Structure formats: C-alpha cells, structure tokens
Amino acid sequence: MLQEYYNRKVLFITGCTGFVGKVLLEKTLRCLPNVRCIYVLIRQKKGSSLMERFKREILDSQCFDRLRQIYGGGFEKFINEKIIPIEGDMLKEGLGMAENDKRIIIDNVNIIINCAASVDFNARLDDAIQINVRGPQRFIALAQQIKNLENFIHISTAYVNSDKGGYIEEKIYDPNQENLEQLVSQLLKTPVSILEKNVKDIIGDFPNTYTFTKCIAEKLLVQNRAPNFPLTFVRPSIVGASWKDPTPGWIDSLVASSAIFFFDRFRINKNFKW
Template identity: 45%
Template sequence: MSSVAAYYNGKAVLITGATGFMGKVLMEKLLRSSPNVKTVYILVRPKAGQSMQERVANMLQCKVFDRVREDYPNFQEKIKPINAELIQPNLAISPKDSEDLLSQVNIVFHCAATIRFDEPLKRALQLNVLGTQRLIELARQMQKLEAFIHISTAYANCNQKHIDEIIYPPPVEPKKLFGLVEWMDESIIEDITPKLIGEWPNTYAYTKALTEYLLQQEKANLNIAIIRPSIVGASWHEPFPGWIDNFNGTSGIMIAAGKGILRTMIANNDAVADLIPVDVVINLTLVAGWYTAVHRPKNMMVYNCTTGGINPFSWGEMEYHVLSTFKRNPLEQVYRTPCAQLTSNYLINRYWIAVSHKAPALIYDLYLRLTGRKPRMMKILDRLHKNLMLLEYFTTQSWEWSSDNMNMLMGQLSPEDKKLYNFDIRQLHWSEYIENYCLGAKKYLLNEDMSGIPAAKQHLRKLRNIRYVFNTTLLVIIWRIFIARSQMARNIWYFVVSLCYKFLSYFRASSTLRH
C-alpha cells in the first residue's frame, strides 16, 4: 500500500556518512520500512585505530537498530561496507568496489560532512565541498542511478533573513577557492578565513553554501535534490522517542543544564529555536528520494526542513521545558539543582559566568584536589563555554524559511505513506517532545537507568538542603559583620521583618475566613 516503501524494494542504495547520527537513522528506517531493499552500500573509512570492519560491527550493535533487528534478524546481510575516503582522489575506492557501485547503485544519499563549526577552512572545503564533487563524478558514471539526494543545512544561507527553496549564488566560485587553498600555507588560510567567509558565522555553513552551488553547476543530467534541515535533534517517534547518540547542538546544552553545570547562556528568549527531530528529516529524505527518482522534476528541488515558520518554538520555552523535565526526572549525581538564565546582554552573561560558573567550579576543583582526586570542573566549563560561543549566532536570531516544496511533497503522498513517512511537524507537541528528548539523553547518552530516578531525587533534595544551609550561614555572617554593628541597619532590618510578618498574618487570616 505504500508507494515509497515499494519503490525502495529491489533497489541498491548508497549512503555516505552512514556511521553518523543521521546516517544510522536513515539506514535503520530504510531497512525497516523496505525490508526487500536489494543492497545498502555504505562508505566507511578506518578511524581512531579501528578498521572499517570493526567500525561497522560496532555500529550495528547500536540500540538504534533494535527494532529492525527484532523484525528482521538478518538485516545486516543487506549492508555492504566499502572502504573509502572522501578527501582522496576517486574516494580511494578499490577498482572491484568501484565496479560494483557503478553497475548496481540506483539511489545515492550523501550525508557525510564535517559538522564542526570551528573546522579549519581547508579541511572543511576538502570534506564538504571537494568530497561532494568527487562523489558527483562517481555518480555520473553509475549506469542505473535514478536519484542523488544531498543533505545540506538550513543555515547554508544564514546571511539571508528570509530563505527560499532556491540555490543562492556564493560569494566566490568553489573551484577558485580550491586552487587558492591548495598552495597556500595553512597558517595564512587561518588568518584570512574571517575575510573569506564574510557574513557566514563559521566554516560549516559557508562550505555548505558552496556545496549547494557546486551541485547546481555539476548536476548535468543527474536527478538531484537537496534537503536543508535546521538544528537536528533527538527522534520524535522512530525508531523510538528521544533516541540520540551525540552531544552536538542542543543535546550537550540540555545535559549541562540538567547536571546543574550550565546556569547562564547568551540567547534571545523570544528567538525561534528551530529544532527538527531526526526522524522527520529522514522521512522527508526518503520521500524526496522516491519523488526525485519517479517524477524526475525538471529543476533541482530544494526542501527547507524547518519548524519555525510552521510550528514555532522559542529558546525561552525550551529553557522552561528542559529545566522542568530534569527537575521531575533528575540526572544522576547532579552538580547543582537545575537552574539556568538566558540573556542577550553580554555584560550580564559575563557576570553570571563569573558568579555561577567559574567561582563554584574553582571551589569544587579545590575540594577534589584536597580529597586526592583530579580537578575537572574548570576543563568541563572551558569546553562548554567554547561550544556556547559557537552557538551564540543561532541562539540570538530568528530566520524565516519558505516550505512550499515540503508541502508539495506531502501532497504527493497517500494516506498510508503519510503515516509511514510522517514529516508533518504541525503534529509535533513541543512539551512532549522536549521531555522525551531529555529522557532520551539520560538513557542513551548518559546510560542512566530510569529506576535510578528516586535516588537522583534524593540527591537533588540533599543539594537543596546544602544550598539552604549555605544561604542561611551567609545571611548570619552578613548580619554579624554589617547589620549588628549599625543601629540604622538594625532598624531597617526589623522594619522589613515586621512587614513580612504582617503580610503573612494577613494572608493567614484571609485564608481562615475563606474556610
């Protein structure tokens, strides 16, 4: 009954970036929704001392595959890993593997990219732009290729306030930039990077903009579509609510707030937090692959996969829902009671960093030293502040994205396909989603068992009691040093206390009369 699922049955699919967050969800959904898919080729490189085979074996043990493992125990037989490296000529693919890809592949999903905001420009160009060009060169030789789907970002054109589903001209020709960085010393490239990227906040968004333009130039007769997700977060429904496997983006911020480490950050409370669940992006991607292959649109289609224009959610709302969730379902061994303040004022933020971040961290590290343990809190804070600084550009502004193509695509689906590949974010309830996101971070990132919540609540109460004792002691010290020695200060103090007492007496009397 599902046209999309039926299309992928019998097809050979190539996925780049399959070991990444989105790549794993894409592979899982494809194997689960179209169990008769012929082959899923994945490009994998050795990394961190692990061979390609070891990386794939570890990946397939991941919890994200539990549902498909239960339904189809031999699903891994469909997966064919290929040793490859995006920054090498011909992707460093062996002649035998290259022959298989050229003769078999029907659809390419290009998810591979460096998502580091502070990636040096040369490496970001090599991975995001040059890697894509080399993949396109390979795709042009594929005899059975029907569609090429590229995952970009909604922030590729963040120098615009209103972003349409079109390709915007970049500030420089990508090929000219390749030639420039090829011979130039890396220290010089680093010095001129701010000038080169101009209005773009980082090398990630900049190189994604260049890649989109390159695809338009290099497409020739290929059927290409571009998916532009905003901030990709935990899953909404699939494979199960709240699944997340990395600390990137909002995930690390949520955990830092839940642990009581993060108390302040630069953000506009009213700005839109354009968070998009990963399964929404993947459902749209698979549907776009089907539509591109079957309907073969004349122009290259771009899909803005965002929530802000359809179902907006602000950073202030996110702060409220994250903190309330972690107060009801606390993390284990929290540092302090979850509490955070968003501010767009730089000076206020610096004050709170000094008072509520650095001062407690120094005291805590001193305590660790005195008890013979290694100090760690200042290092954690340094990493956190660096990440927050990279996110400031996105937490203080809002953008408008058109979504006509996404709406058109939804109109092409049958009722069955709309259920199986749901990307209608009008149905998303933010409070429920954020709660599942926080609980998912607790379960899948921190590996904390939900049965430990009562003990975590007890630890939270203990921290609250310590805070009350500390505040009371501080008040007594202030009294002894300042107030007890001054008659005027004592008079003011007694006046404030008596006023509070009168208010309490009045409310108690009013309550008695009502009852």
C-alpha cells in the same frame, strides 16, 4: 507508494557512522525492508578493520535495538543480506575505493544519499572544505558514471543562505557563480596560518565555516553535474534528538543542540542508556 518505489532498489549511503546517516539507515531497513541492498561507505581507521568499525560504530548502536527486537535471532542474517560495507574515504581521490568496488557501484546502484559531512561549525577552513566541498565533488564524479542512477541526494543544511538578510527563498542563489572552483583551489593552497588569520574576511557574512562550505558545495555540485543528472538537495535545520524513531529521545553525540537534549533526558531518567 514508497515501498513500491524502493522495491528491489539498490542504495549507496555515506555518513552512516554519524547521527543522520545512522538514523536514515535504520529507518530504511525497518520501513523499506524490500530494498535489494544498501552499500555503506566506511572509512577504515587505524587499528580497526572495516567490519569491526561497521559493527562497533553502526550496528552495535542503540539505534538498531528496535530492529533487533523485530527480527530476533534472524537479525544478523537480515543485516548480512541487506547491508554491504564498502571501504572508502571522502577525503581521497576516487573516494579511496578499490576498482572492483567502484565497478560494483557503477553497475548496480540506483539511489545515492550523501550524508557525510563535518558538522563542526568552527572547523578549520581547509578541513571544512576538504570534507564538505571536495568530498561531495568526488562523490558526484563517481555517481555520474553509474549506469542506472535515479537520484543523487545530498544532505545540505537550512543555513546555506545564512549570509543573507530579509526574506530568504528556498533556492540556490547565484548557482553559476563564477570562479568558485578557483576560489576553493586557492584557499586549499593558502598556508593554514594565513587562513586562520583571515577566516572572517574570507567567509564574509556567513556565521561559520560550516555554512560557508555547505553553500559552496551546493553551487559546485550544480556546476559539476552533467545535463539531466538527477540531483536533489535536502536542507535539514538543527538536528537534535529523535522524537519517536528509532526510540524517543535518542542521540549518539554531544554536538550542537544534542547536548541540551541529552542532559535534560539524563536529568529526568537516570537510567538513560547512551
């Protein structure tokens, strides 16, 4: 059923230099090779071209070793046919994309998966807002111009309602919360020194700036979307090492619980490849 649905579909994925985005990209290419193509949004870094970062931080990853084995000498040809890197930046207005690239996305994309986020639990509040709130807002603004969009999938977190106690339903609490946009704008105008001093009062019962901003993002995406706009939230819990795919125990960073998986695997297998 999945292969039939994704046949010749065009995807647009963000966050592929991160763990979840990278795994999603690999799994899609391996299990749904009948997709037409996948546009990948990549922020260019100083000293590296778009293609250099795509190769170094995504394609050269151990995550793609299984695909390299499957396609052998045809791996590079397969990748070139399926993946199209697009230069952009979630922190910039219009996603920092060239007008020609925007037009290509608007005319061709069917499914968007937004994996880009700051997963630093204690990121400075203004930084967390820019990537976790403003980033998705900029993305959905572009998505609503797409001619044949079938779904906008936003990767959120299971802890968006962690400010609440007792039984927590799988829903968005108070999705039409008033003055939320005004609050975000005011926080971004507030001097960093004042934010840092009052961050605990600002986020209230949320444990950190990560869950606070991810919760706000969900509500604002609901408020910002046009009528009948196809919007899906995915709320993963704590992300650790892979179980089986793309290879057992694989991780690519030492954040959150990943460090525990990494050092345990290193203790068992000294030949473990990073």
